[in-house]
Amino acid sequence: MGSTEAVQAATAGAGESASGNGAGNAATAGRPADRRLLINGELIDTGRTFPSLNPATGDVLGYAPDAEVADAEAAVAAARKAFDTAEWATDVDLRIRCLEQFHQALIDHRDELGQLTTDEVGATPALLAGAQLDQPVAIVKYYADLLKTYSMTEDLGNIESRGMQHHRWVEKEAAGVVAAIIAYNYPNQLALAKLAPALAAGCTVVLKAAPDAPLITLALGELIANHTDIPAGVVNVLSGADPAVGAVLTTDPDVDMVTFTGSTPTGRRIMAAASDTLKRVFLELGGKSAAIVLDDADFQTAAVFSAFSMVTHAGQGCALTSRLLVPKSHHDEIVELVKANFSFVRYGDPNDPKTYMGPLISEKQRDKVDAMVQRAVAAGATLVTGGEKKGPGYFYTPTLLTNVDPDAEIAQEEVFGPVLAVIAYDDDDDAVRIANNSIYGLSGAIFGGEERALAMARRIRTGTFSINGGNYFSPDAPFGGYKQSGIGREMGEAGLEEFQERKTFATVVPQADKEGAA
Structure with missing residues (x-):
């Protein structure tokens, strides 16, 4: 070197x-x-x-x-x-x-x-x-x-x-x-x-x-x-x-x-x-963490978590769950709930107490995020909402993509922006396989019955994990990742x-x- x-x-x-x-x-x-x-x-x-x-x-x-x-x-x-x-x-x-x-x-x-x-x-x-x-x-x-x-x-x-x-x-x-x-x-x-x-x-x-x-x-x-x-x-x-x-x-x-x-x-x-x-x-x-919604989960709770965590600090967080894995049989229902929650996100002046999402760090970073979204759409993903630059400043609207291939760039590469990629899965084993299909292993989340959710979480190779919205982040809790x-x-x-x-x-x-x- x-x-x-x-x-x-x-x-x-x-x-x-x-x-x-x-x-x-x-x-x-x-x-x-x-x-x-x-x-x-x-x-x-x-x-x-x-x-x-x-x-x-x-x-x-x-x-x-x-x-x-x-x-x-x-x-x-x-x-x-x-x-x-x-x-x-x-x-x-x-x-x-x-x-x-x-x-x-x-x-x-x-x-x-x-x-x-x-x-x-x-x-x-x-x-x-x-x-x-x-x-x-x-x-x-x-x-x-x-x-x-x-x-x-x-x-x-x-x-x-x-x-x-x-x-x-x-x-x-x-x-x-x-x-x-x-x-x-x-x-x-x-x-x-x-x-x-x-x-x-x-x-x-x-x-x-x-x-x-x-x-x-x-x-x-x-x-x-x-x-x-x-x-x-x-x-x-x-x-x-x-x-x-x-x-x-x-x-x-x-x-x-x-x-x-x-x-x-x-x-x-x-x-x-x-x-x-x-x-x-x-x-x-980096991370490309997955949030898994099981078929016995509270879909509204999962949707609120997935939407609002993804736009926290405009998506500029390595541990954010930027892949949302949903059962095929409930795909459309969960997507509509996430879309509705995205519509409630207030972005703008970060000095305003009512603002939930602030800007991206720079114009260059916003351009990078937008380019990845545009490439995802060109590769076959569906833009459900978002995908817009807003100003003044370096704002990017909360963005939801569906029909995302698990091997696509948007599902594999860290975006570092408010972009959530939805991936449908067949069964529990398929969900675990997709979640582990990444060079990263920083974090993850799962929603569903406690016993089943915990058993699946233990099969996923990450350093931190949230079950049904649990918060692990505090000064006394070790934080770090597996793999790359x-x-x-x-x-x-x-x-x-x-x-x-x-x-x-x-x-x-x-x-x-x-x-x-x-």
């Missing part, structure tokens, strides 16, 4: 053509930045900026500092020094205190962060109360509390070898310097779900903002610099339109681990770039352990201790 490919991989957003607000616009010399980079404890303006757009209007929202390769190298060097020489990796009490300070700063600045998240990614008030802000803030508190009870050692007891007793134990140590690269769609969730467990584990971090949504991530760095005792170099935050910045994070030998959230094609390239130095890699990637939806788990104790190494110790038990124990 050449350096140019590695660079492009490291800076892509959640979709292959997602970048359009930041990365697609040239940097501007001399224009003041609205936020600052955080490098080695200092808030820095590079003197070069690039714009971030408001996706609801298409207007420039503000300007982010445009980091260069030297800035990325300085951030990695600062993180390396902090890990190797500061007390951060070994002082659990310091980490607890700093995480609690960070959590309080996030609470105190909730209104500012919420407005910025609405303006930069189109998050509605309902989403701010959930996965766009309040739930991510809770992740920081979760890991601060977890550290108070989590054991960093594991006793393995004694074994006899060579006529002597040997005592063994395991100590859990920080993995080292972490490069964290995030997508644009849920910037607070993605940043905090990486920062909090990495910091709790004792790692130092270089966090790279998505080019389409840099300002909110930079704001998190400013809170850390201004309101916590986190030592210089432990957290570094970068933004940049130059893809060369990302290459440093995936290839620099001083980086021990890369954690990335984004598209599967990009994840493959990041994994390849990190392989030269055998970095640990955590990948939270990723490697590893975020959140929960599993999320902390992604950022740990385990060192096994053994010592000879003195003879006196053996006799005393006897």
Whole structure:
């Protein structure tokens, strides 16, 4: 893999053509930045900026500092020094205190962060109360509390070898310097779900903002610099339109681990770039999840779930169930219910409390979504409703497609827009087969009798699953995928352990201790 490919991989957003607000616009010399980079404890303006757009209007929202390769190298060097020489990796009490300070700063600045998240990614008030802000803030508190009870050692007891007793134990140590690269769609969730467990584990971090949504991530760095005792170099935050910045994070030998959230094609390239130095890699990637409606389900409940979850954040979510599998005998009935629910979706100004669906992140992403819908129709799918661009801003109407072949592009590829593909199945085995007919395995849902639904859910190869509308998403629940939806788990104790190494110790038990124990 050449350096140019590695660079492009490291800076892509959640979709292959997602970048359009930041990365697609040239940097501007001399224009003041609205936020600052955080490098080695200092808030820095590079003197070069690039714009971030408001996706609801298409207007420039503000300007982010445009980091260069030297800035990325300085951030990695600062993180390396902090890990190797500061007390951060070994002082659990310091980490607890700093995480609690960070959590309080996030609470105190909730209104500012919420407005910025609405303006930069189109998050509605309902989403701010959930996965766009309040739930991510809770992740920081979760890991601060977890550290108070989590054991960093594991006793393995004694074994006899060579006529002597040997005592063994395991100590859990920080993995080292972490490069964290995030997508644009849920910037607070993605940043905090990486920062909090990495910091709790004792790692130092270089966090790279998505080019389409840099300002909110930079704001998190400013809170850390201004309101916590986190030592210089432990957290570094970068933004940049130059893809060369990302290459440093995936290839620099001083980086021990890369954690990335984004598209599967990009994840493959990041994994390849990190392989030269055998970095640990955590990948939270794409999905093409299926919701199955059984013939004994409450069809209205299933239709409401399928319609409104698909248009959550304009469909810009990797775990959304973008395939709806329905029994052939009830196909038309369920389609009509979903269509009716789509008609109730209010889209528009994300500042309006009555708005359910905001815009797509960029014109480029909207064009990609529209092109996939048009190709699906040309391939034989039926457009039941939607398929329209709306403005100002980058809105796309909730779109329902039927007569979708399970092997068609629209049924196999991640759209990252408010597009639901309906696929008819013959029986339970056929439904499971279609659901598993994907390179992805991130999530899924099923509606029907509890016992039957659970038995089918266990046959589907995904990392998370909702039964009859159950919500699995919370700070204590591991989240991640099977197959090409990723490697590893975020959140929960599993999320902390992604950022740990385990060192096994053994010592000879003195003879006196053996006799005393006897």
